[in-house]
Amino acid sequence: MRKYLLKRIFYLFLTLFIVATVTFFLMKLMPGTPLQNEAKLTASEKASILAQYGLDKPIWLQYLIYIGGIFKGSLGLSFQFSDQAVSYLIGSRMGPSMQLGGQAMVIGVVFGIILGAVGAIRKDTWADRLATILSILGIAVPSFVLAILLQYYLGLKMGWFPVAGWEGFAYTILPTLALAASPLAETARFIRTDMVDVLSSDYIELAKAKGLSKFGIVYHHALRNSLIPMVTLIGPLAAALMTGSMVVENIFSVPGIGEQFVKSILVNDYPTIMGVTIFYSALLCLLLLLTDIVYGIIDPRIRLSGNGD
Amino acid sequence: MADNANNIEIKPGDFAPLDKQAGPDNEKIAAPSLTFGQDVWRRLKSNKTAFTSFIVLIFLFLVAFGGQAVYHHDPNDQSPKYANLPPKIPGVNIHGLNGHIKQSGQDVDAYAQAGAGKDVHYTLGTDYLGRDLLARIMYGTRVSLEIALIATLIDLTIGVTFGIYSGWKGGRVDMFMQRIIEILSSVPSLVVMVLMATAFQKTGMASIIAALAIINWTTMARLTRAQTLQLKNQDFILAARTLGESAPKIAWKHLLPNLSSVIIIQTMFTIPNAIFFEAFLSYIGIGISSPQASLGTLISDGQKNFQFLPYQMWYPAIVLIILMLAFNLLGDGMRDAFDPKSKR
Numbered sequence: 001m002r003k004y005l006l007k008r009i010f011y012l013f014l015t016l017f018i019v020a021t022v023t024f025f026l027m028k029l030m031p032g033t034p035l036q037n038e039a040k041l042t043a044s045e046k047a048s049i050l051a052q053y054g055l056d057k058p059i060w061l062q063y064l065i066y067i068g069g070i071f072k073g074s075l076g077l078s079f080q081f082s083d084q085a086v087s088y089l090i091g092s093r094m095g096p097s098m099q100l101g102g103q104a105m106v107i108g109v110v111f112g113i114i115l116g117a118v119g120a121i122r123k124d125t126w127a128d129r130l131a132t133i134l135s136i137l138g139i140a141v142p143s144f145v146l147a148i149l150l151q152y153y154l155g156l157k158m159g160w161f162p163v164a165g166w167e168g169f170a171y172t173i174l175p176t177l178a179l180a181a182s183p184l185a186e187t188a189r190f191i192r193t194d195m196v197d198v199l200s201s202d203y204i205e206l207a208k209a210k211g212l213s214k215f216g217i218v219y220h221h222a223l224r225n226s227l228i229p230m231v232t233l234i235g236p237l238a239a240a241l242m243t244g245s246m247v248v249e250n251i252f253s254v255p256g257i258g259e260q261f262v263k264s265i266l267v268n269d270y271p272t273i274m275g276v277t278i279f280y281s282a283l284l285c286l287l288l289l290l291t292d293i294v295y296g297i298i299d300p301r302i303r304l305s306g307n308g309d
Numbered sequence: 310m311a312d313n314a315n316n317i318e319i320k321p322g323d324f325a326p327l328d329k330q331a332g333p334d335n336e337k338i339a340a341p342s343l344t345f346g347q348d349v350w351r352r353l354k355s356n357k358t359a360f361t362s363f364i365v366l367i368f369l370f371l372v373a374f375g376g377q378a379v380y381h382h383d384p385n386d387q388s389p390k391y392a393n394l395p396p397k398i399p400g401v402n403i404h405g406l407n408g409h410i411k412q413s414g415q416d417v418d419a420y421a422q423a424g425a426g427k428d429v430h431y432t433l434g435t436d437y438l439g440r441d442l443l444a445r446i447m448y449g450t451r452v453s454l455e456i457a458l459i460a461t462l463i464d465l466t467i468g469v470t471f472g473i474y475s476g477w478k479g480g481r482v483d484m485f486m487q488r489i490i491e492i493l494s495s496v497p498s499l500v501v502m503v504l505m506a507t508a509f510q511k512t513g514m515a516s517i518i519a520a521l522a523i524i525n526w527t528t529m530a531r532l533t534r535a536q537t538l539q540l541k542n543q544d545f546i547l548a549a550r551t552l553g554e555s556a557p558k559i560a561w562k563h564l565l566p567n568l569s570s571v572i573i574i575q576t577m578f579t580i581p582n583a584i585f586f587e588a589f590l591s592y593i594g595i596g597i598s599s600p601q602a603s604l605g606t607l608i609s610d611g612q613k614n615f616q617f618l619p620y621q622m623w624y625p626a627i628v629l630i631i632l633m634l635a636f637n638l639l640g641d642g643m644r645d646a647f648d649p650k651s652k653r
Contacts, residue, residue, distance in 0.1 A: 015492045026504055140633035142585055144592050145626045148612050156616065243499040247593060262593050265503060277504060281496045288495055 012285045019281045027270040075275035086275035097256035101241045104179035112187025120195035138185025144247040147178035164253045175252045179244045183237045194226040231295045235288045352646040359642020362635040373450040384448035385600045388439040394419050396434040433624050446625050449602040457583035460521035468529025473560050476537030490527045498524045506595045517596050521583050529575050536568050570647040577640030581633045604629045
């Protein structure tokens, strides 16, 4: 177990190192400096601004400084907001993103499990078909379309929820719903397929023969066994949520990381793009590692070993 | 029992010689024997959802790639005079398709208001520059499909080659190649795409295709590798090796045909994925840029006027959703059709 963990952590750092390196050099290929908007500066002013961002040094030195900085938790300075550290920018915008992501994950997974379980138990009935249609729609309707529709029909037309902004729980409802659709659909599909298998296995037959109630069978025997492989879905779901958050936060003007990321892309704020990329990768890597460990603990059949795959 | 047996008298006349021609017929297989492809096609046809999706997709492809031959409107032809006109189909008097629009609670003929003559009509209305929306949607669908198909073709090539090579070589090479995949797939794919799209000077079809192709092949590589590992120890491969076939030839002639179902199924899920990511990138503004259009940019343009002219976003969004639905449902159907175990 320890050997496995050490190995995984080593790969985590290797991955992040490669991501940081590739991002750094890709961004260096790009035109654009923090000066571009201020063409009327004198030569000495330009030099001092470049020096402030460390852009006067040769590229290899900039790279070493950047990589070294990451270990100290520094991701450089933002071009867009002068003098603001990227790490501070990310830190100050993490709250809303995490809240939205967390809420969407919980809602998506819980309702997805219910939808999937109903579909599996009532297989080939109208309930199953309805659940299937809902989950297919959740995959087919892109989050940005859903977000716009929710915002207009439930926010503007019905006036049930605030249209945009970030001033309290009511403001989180619509973005959460827009984000939750895709995890909900994925979970429902996953659980349905898995539970159809589980429900036809021998130990369910035994439970039926023992005369357990239908609820008891589903809850204690079928669902619990279907939930174990669900753990592996958390990583992909989190990645999907990151994707979704970029547009959903934009549409509902939530001051989160996704919104900042898109803004930075549009104004060529390279240090922020790099910082957020590394942050997202680190988050996903950590989640993948955690899910693997949790999977090993709750399912004793999976052994975590240090050698091979 | 014994009594009964004694009571039955069997006379030679009870027997008649069989027709000599009937004999061989016992061995005859009445139904035509099906190849694997025919069998898959038959199962796919019997799956109503998948087959409907298939027809819908053919229809969409025909309209997107051949529609302009029938519907003579230039998607980039601007006529600011007729900007933001709602859909109007002559002879149809349903609200939403008759050129009328609600303005501060009143039903107004937008075409009369814009001073358009009787012969002016736009089937799906116009956008904010007076461009024909139907023509633009057809054009946008074509661009979206082109990007998705080319990107899928590229990542299919990379993925399958990588997967077969990795699985065939095994050992250290395999270990190393698997680590590459692991590293690539632990980075959020959208972030990589955004980076690529930014790095390749932002806009244009080529940059999106490259961005999609670079990140999407890992799943395909993983699947083909797993299959190759299973196949390569089977006897027919061993036979081919013993006969002295070269490795590339074995891969092409023996592995690839056996991998085809996995590849086809995975492709059916890669395409909608690519369509989604293209729409996403175009929507946030780092994808296709004007005068080119894709479903993503059309949705993004339409969204600006959504409150007053909802049709401008609804129509491209509906096309996008139908595309995604059809590909996903057809993919599901293909998976069932290719899997002999699910035979009913």
